[in-house]
Structure formats: C-alpha cells, structure tokens
Amino acid sequence: DQQVKQNSPSLSVQEGRISILNCDYTNSMFDYFLWYKKYPAEGPTFLISISSIKDKNEDGRFTVFLNKSAKHLSLHIVPSQPGDSAVYFCAASSNFGNEKLTFGTGTRLTIIP
Amino acid sequence: KAGVTQTPRYLIKTRGQQVTLSCSPISGHRSVSWYQQTPGQGLQFLFEYFSETQRNKGNFPGRFSGRQFSNSRSEMNVSTLELGDSALYLCASSFGSGETQYFGPGTRLLVL
Numbered sequence: 001d002q003q004v005k006q007n008s009p010s011l012s013v014q015e016g017r018i019s020i021l022n023c024d025y026t027n028s029m030f031d032y033f034l035w036y037k038k039y040p041a042e043g044p045t046f047l048i049s050i051s052s053i054k055d056k057n058e059d060g061r062f063t064v065f066l067n068k069s070a071k072h073l074s075l076h077i078v079p080s081q082p083g084d085s086a087v088y089f090c091a092a093s094s095n096f097g098n099e100k101l102t103f104g105t106g107t108r109l110t111i112i113p
Numbered sequence: 114k115a116g117v118t119q120t121p122r123y124l125i126k127t128r129g130q131q132v133t134l135s136c137s138p139i140s141g142h143r144s145v146s147w148y149q150q151t152p153g154q155g156l157q158f159l160f161e162y163f164s165e166t167q168r169n170k171g172n173f174p175g176r177f178s179g180r181q182f183s184n185s186r187s188e189m190n191v192s193t194l195e196l197g198d199s200a201l202y203l204c205a206s207s208f209g210s211g212e213t214q215y216f217g218p219g220t221r222l223l224v225l
Binding site for chain 1: 146
C-alpha cells in the first residue's frame with residue numbers, strides 16, 4: 001500500500017517558468033513532510049520541509065504548500081533553472097520526532113533551456 | 114562540516130553470501146537510518162538507530178540487520194543474499210529528534 005504517492009513520474013518545464021511537483025498521502029497520522037532532490041549516483045539532498053501546523057513554507061526559490069484536508073502537498077520552484085533537473089521525492093513521517101520516512105516514488109523534473 | 118559517508122560505494126556479491134555496509138554520520142548526529150532504493154519499490158525504510166539502540170524498524174526480513182557504535186557510526190548486514198537484494202543502500206543521519214535527515218551517497222550492491 002503506497003501511503004505517499006507522486007502520480008507524475010516526469011515533468012518538463014521551460015527555464016524561468018514555475019515548476020509544480022505534487023504529492024498525495026493517505027495516512028492521516030503523517031505530520032511532517034519533506035522534499036528531497038536526487039541526482040543519479042548521489043544520495044537524496046534535503047530541500048525543504050513543512051510540519052502539519054503550517055500550510056506554507058518558503059525557502060528562496062522553493063515553496064511547499066500543504067493542504068491537510070485534501071492530504072496533498074506541492075513543491076513550487078520559481079524560477080526554474082537547468083540545475084533543478086533531477087528526481088524529486090516527497091517524504092512523510094508521523095509523530096513528529098519519528099525518524100522513519102515514507103517516500104513517494106519520485107518525479108523526474110527536466111528543465112528545458 | 115563533512116557529510117554522511119558510506120563505504121564501500123560499490124559492491125558485487127553472489128547469492129548466499131553476506132555483506133556488511135558502513136555509514137559514518139555527520140559529526141554530532143546521533144541517529145542513523147538505513148533505506149533501500151530499488152526501481153520497483155522506490156525508497157524503503159530499513160531501520161533506525163539512536164544511541165546504539167534500534168528505535169524503528171521497517172518491513173524487511175530478519176536477514177537485514179544493523180548496529181550502531183558508541184561513536185554513532187553504523188553498519189548494516191545482509192545475510193544469505195538474494196538476487197532481489199540488489200539495490201542502492203542509503204544511510205541518513207540526523208540529531209534524532211525529528212530533525213532533518215541528511216543522506217550519504219549510498220552503496221550500490223549487485224547480487225549475481
């Protein structure tokens with residue numbers, strides 16, 4: 001049972017435009033959400049996180065939105081840059097303080113110059 | 114500050130053998146988690162160690178085990194290797210109280 005879902009396996013966006021990556025979850029116990037970026041042959045790199053007490057968190061070009069009623073989160077990257085081309089994973093954990101992360105299957109983002 | 118390091122980076126084993134992978138966390142981090150990444154199953158949580166104790170465990174068979182030393186370094190062991198154990202094994206460290214986990218580059222294991 002996939003508790004964290006990223007329904008778009010790939011996404012292509014023009015350089016300079018906004019990239020929106022989506023993630024849905026089914027476990028209502030999840031209260032902490034993270035986005036990681038992964039290049040081939042490297043480990044995931046932490047991007048941004050959000051706890052369930054917030055609905056938005058912003059860090060530079062990256063903004064994560066959380067809609068708890070819809071069990072949906074999204075990552076906005078603006079403006080998109082060629083270096084953003086990578087696989088993006090959303091992850092979730094429950095009982096804030098629990099190190100066990102449940103990951104989505106990833107979305108491959110390609111930024112077109 | 115040095116990141117999470119994993120050794121070896123690549124490993125080839127045959128079915129039935131056993132393997133030990135090593136992870137050195139970021140200095141000051143006391144929690145080490147292990148994940149398996151495969152094309153079919155994605156990133157799956159194996160287990161987490163904090164202060165030498167296993168705190169969380171994923172849904173993997175008993176052939177997968179781990180331990181953590183007093184300096185927070187961790188090892189994971191897979192016994193009686195199967196072809197399906199071929200994967201990228203990732204280690205992540207954190208301070209251990211719901212803090213962000215930082216990943217190492219992984220060990221790519223190929224079982225023939």
